[in-house]
Amino acid sequence: MTHNAHRFAGATVIVTGAGSGIGRATAERLAAEECRVVAVDVSAERLAHLEQEVDGDIVTLATDITDPASTAAILELAGDRIDGLANVAGIMDGFEPTADIADATWERVMAVNVTAMMRLTRAVLPGMLAREQGSIVNVGSEAGLRGSAAGTPYTTSKHAVNGLTVSTAFFYTPRGVRCNAVAPGPVATNIEAPFRSEWAQARLGPFFQTNLPAVARPEQLAAAITWLLSDDASNVSGAIIPVDGGWAAI
Numbered sequence: 001m002t003h004n005a006h007r008f009a010g011a012t013v014i015v016t017g018a019g020s021g022i023g024r025a026t027a028e029r030l031a032a033e034e035c036r037v038v039a040v041d042v043s044a045e046r047l048a049h050l051e052q053e054v055d056g057d058i059v060t061l062a063t064d065i066t067d068p069a070s071t072a073a074i075l076e077l078a079g080d081r082i083d084g085l086a087n088v089a090g091i092m093d094g095f096e097p098t099a100d101i102a103d104a105t106w107e108r109v110m111a112v113n114v115t116a117m118m119r120l121t122r123a124v125l126p127g128m129l130a131r132e133q134g135s136i137v138n139v140g141s142e143a144g145l146r147g148s149a150a151g152t153p154y155t156t157s158k159h160a161v162n163g164l165t166v167s168t169a170f171f172y173t174p175r176g177v178r179c180n181a182v183a184p185g186p187v188a189t190n191i192e193a194p195f196r197s198e199w200a201q202a203r204l205g206p207f208f209q210t211n212l213p214a215v216a217r218p219e220q221l222a223a224a225i226t227w228l229l230s231d232d233a234s235n236v237s238g239a240i241i242p243v244d245g246g247w248a249a250i
């Protein structure tokens with residue numbers, strides 16, 4: 001796909017999870033639109049591939065965003081002016097229903113999907129507020145819109161993403177900073193989601209067989225995320241937008 005738009009010329013946008021899937025497609029789309037991309041991922045190998053395979057102004061940082069020290073490192077690499085933040089990095093659970101949740105799964109899913117997202121958002125806000133300009137886009141999930149798309153830890157984390165999104169939008173839209181989320185349905189990426197519960201498989205299986213829309217391409221999510229990051233969406237804030245092939249309409 002070629003893009004002739006120049007919506008991000010001169011802008012700097014941080015993208016987490018930029019090594020794979022939706023984050024990588026977002027980084028590629030931004031770079032194609034003349035953005036300076038600060039690409040963050042826990043996988044140095046994936047970031048090396050991104051640098052080798054994608055043209056454009058991309059700087060990378062291999063770091064685990066759950067490490068509190070990563071926030072300062074990301075901001076330092078980004079520099080004084082940060083126009084946008086795409087909080088894309090996320091992990092699934094093992095489709096555990098509530099009675100089967102392992103503490104380790106709960107803590108890791110909440111740490112990556114919610115706490116790290118909050119910390120990075122909190123860190124970019126002072127600069128954005130000082131300039132009265134900025135756009136933050138969070139990647140939620142169809143699991144943030146219903147109870148039948150994942151296990152309990154992931155479902156809980158993605159509902160929390162919605163809360164973080166609307167609360168941030170409420171407080172800061174009047175001061176020039178927009179915050180929105182996309183809620184993807186199934187997307188062809190490297191995300192891992194093994195069934196670790198027989199009951200969950202029995203309960204969710206029939207829903208997945210009858211209700212799931214076609215699997216999306218990461219580029220389809222990147223199109224929505226970059227639209228929300230751009231001034232094309234200048235009057236959009238606090239929106240949780242399903243980008244799910246119509247799943248939320250069922």
Ligand SMILES: NC(=O)c1ccc[n+]([C@@H]2O[C@H](COP(=O)([O-])OP(=O)(O)OC[C@H]3O[C@@H](n4cnc5c(N)ncnc54)[C@H](O)[C@@H]3O)[C@@H](O)[C@H]2O)c1
Binds near residue numbers: 040042183
């Ligand atoms: N793929 C889907 O079907 C789907 C559906 C709904 C929502 N989502 C959401 O989309 C987002 C992106 O997922 P994806 O499907 O592109 O998955 P992916 O696994 O292909 O990409 C996610 C990237 O995030 C990175 N990452 C994971 N934990 C990290 C950490 N602690 N620090 C830094 N980087 C980390 C991974 O290394 C990976 O490169 C996630 O938030 C996910 O919950 C995906």
